[in-house]
Amino acid sequence: KAGVTQTPRYLIKTRGQQVTLSCSPISGHRSVSWYQQTPGQGLQFLFEYFSETQRNKGNFPGRFSGRQFSNSRSEMNVSTLELGDSALYLCASSSGHGGDTEAFFGQGTRLTVV
């Protein structure tokens, strides 16, 4: 069974640009959550999608957005990039919604904003 796939693995962008990251969950999983990981703030929740609907949202500005497609693949978009957006963006795939549902993480996309 393939794991969670995130593309691209590495990305360098310039301030002011926008970026789209992709996450393909484990086959059969319907929940995708996105997290930002930085040395200073640790892992912070961005949003969760389940069956194409956003179910939870973290405390990030509106420049951060996401969506989920009918095949459960998800994308997140960051517009008007700032230097502080440099981070590892992790996607987590879960089979259900809550309970003892375990989250499986992808390898992440390392975004550098210059």
Add this chain to the structure above:
Amino acid sequence: GQNIDQPTEMTATEGAIVQINCTYQTSGFNGLFWYQQHAGEAPTFLSYNVLDGLEEKGRFSSFLSRSKGYSYLLLKELQMKDSASYLCAVRRTAGNKLTFGGGTRVLVKP
């Protein structure tokens, strides 16, 4: 509040036992997870506690006290490969949103 506190770093010797504590605000608790993350890799699931008590999985055990807002992860018979960061995460609502602590870096020495 969202504060989840765990020590920043711990050092232990190969073959020994290490206990990593995690404290959290008790309001709206709906489950606690422990993850292991090696440098440059994705976090991997270790354990889940929602009821009080001890969950044992091989060399790893996790304990929860909901009334005290307290959990610990116990790593026994430490191996060099256990050198990693250990992340405590709390779920407060329905769904899969997790709030993570800052992580505890464990260094295992020969």
